[in-house]
Amino acid sequence: MNYVPLPRAVVPIVAVATVVLLAWVGWESILFPEAFWAPGDLSQYHASVARCVHCHEPFQGPSSVKCQACHYKEDFAARSEPTVRDHHLRVIDQRKTCVACHTEHRGMLAEITTGVLPVSKTPSEVDE
Amino acid sequence: MNPVFLRLLIVGGLTLFAVVGVLLFEAILTPITILSFGRTPQGQVTGWIGLAVILLVFGYPIRKRTHQNRRWPHRWLQIHMVAGVVGPLIIILHAGVLHMHAVVPILAMVAMGIVALSGLIGQHVHYLAFQTLYTKRHELERQSVSPEEVETGLLDTAAREKMFRVWQMIHAPMTLLFIALVALHVIGALYFGGLYSP
Structure with a gap:
């Protein structure tokens, strides 16, 4: 069976989305750490x-x-x-x-x- | 009723029943006076078990990519499907939806739900794709092509089938986001809670 990879645009888009997500979490963690990490x-x-x-x-x-x-x-x-x-x-x-x-x-x-x-x-x- | 739609209804109903059952079980396990189940040592172990089961799902995509000249890894797909349902159910027990507070684990839970749900839908996408290929099989066999070449030709076509490709562009990227969020949650829990919680 030949494995058919995802379209080439998908990987960069997902990589950018992940970086944006991590940056947002990092920034908001500084401002609102309890809301982002605390169990209560x-x-x-x-x-x-x-x-x-x-x-x-x-x-x-x-x-x-x-x-x-x-x-x-x-x-x-x-x-x-x-x-x-x-x-x-x-x-x-x-x-x-x-x-x-x-x-x-x-x-x-x-x-x-x-x-x-x-x-x-x-x-x-x-x-x- | 269309057999595929009926199957989708049954699978959806069973999934909903399983999720509600797990949530009820978690509510029973939660000590009312002290902590939610996920904050107890047993709850944390449950989280690790759920993560281990979820990691089993990656056996199938890794196998597909590293053994391209071999037959389709059907057994690994079965492990992928079972672990893709059981793992999230264990995580729901660990999290206990009613006790969630922090944004990072909530996002990880949402991503897990999207991946698991898309996986359940993907079973039906695969079924529809192969149903379409059934007629193509007969065409190839009528052309006196060898059985091995028939299988290879069908699987190649299935991988390129449009519906399957659209579904794959949702399921695979969401999995990557889910991995990133799980890593954040695990690192955060260890950072604030400690590597060992008594």
């Missing part, structure tokens, strides 16, 4: 985050180190309720990942905390 809108809690790299490490996903740029130990110590403070200080010390309990990009009104805080022991329970 950021929640109200992170509405002020301007750029993806504020939270995402390239090819590593959401980085706990980047979370701590805003949610650091002193901030938890100063502003959080005791249960929340103790839990997060422990998580930071143990270098656990934030995304195990917190999930973003589920929409403006979504709650980002999906995990459950462990019940804190009272001082008498700790002594026992």
